[in-house]
Amino acid sequence: MITRRALLRAGGGTVGLALLALPLRTRAEPVIEIAMRGNSDGSKVWFDPVGLLVEPGQTLRWINRDPGNAHTSTAFHPANGGHALRIPNGAAPWNSDYLLPDQSFDLRLTTFGVYDYFCIPHEEAGMVGRIVVGPLDRGPSDRDWPETARGQLPTPEEIVRRKVIRRPP
Numbered sequence: 369m370i371t372r373r374a375l376l377r378a379g380g381g382t383v384g385l386a387l388l389a390l391p392l393r394t395r396a397e398p399v400i401e402i403a404m405r406g407n408s409d410g411s412k413v414w415f416d417p418v419g420l421l422v423e424p425g426q427t428l429r430w431i432n433r434d435p436g437n438a439h440t441s442t443a444f445h446p447a448n449g450g451h452a453l454r455i456p457n458g459a460a461p462w463n464s465d466y467l468l469p470d471q472s473f474d475l476r477l478t479t480f481g482v483y484d485y486f487c488i489p490h491e492e493a494g495m496v497g498r499i500v501v502g503p504l505d506r507g508p509s510d511r512d513w514p515e516t517a518r519g520q521l522p523t524p525e526e527i528v529r530r531k532v533i534r535r536p537p
């Protein structure tokens with residue numbers, strides 16, 4: 369493999385400039401993937417990562433990597449089945465609807481704060497996730513929290529500290 373530095377040395381001034389310009393021209397906001405996963409017998413289902421720190425406007429992509437199940441990414445919001453509000457005030461709720469294996473759903477979050485979401489068919493199984501759009505300007509929410517979700521999510525502070533939190537299956 370030829371490194372860029374070697375190419376720059378070999379290519380001289382003109383080629384070098386062209387190569388240097390390339391990363392700027394092709395740079396795109398990276399898509400941040402959240403996988404929907406399940407074990408082989410379907411007894412465990414989860415979002416991977418379960419906790420994630422992102423910047424405003426970054427594209428999040430939920431993708432169903434579980435060959436045995438359909439999943440959703442659905443905001444905790446009254447518009448989604450009367451759930452408690454667990455996203456920032458004024459932020460728009462989302463619902464991916466059912467994603468079959470390998471299907472995906474993209475979302476961009478622009479309001480700072482903590483967003484909790486769930487999977488419609490697996491909320492009772494504890495399939496919940498948390499996104500922090502940082503920097504975090506307020507503490508964690510103490511709003512209503514379903515019994516089945518307790519203990520499933522890292523704190524916003526932990527997400528800010530570690531940026532990506534994965535849970536072993």
Ligand SMILES: [Cu+2]
Binds near residue numbers: 413437440487489495
């Ligand atoms: Cu699910």
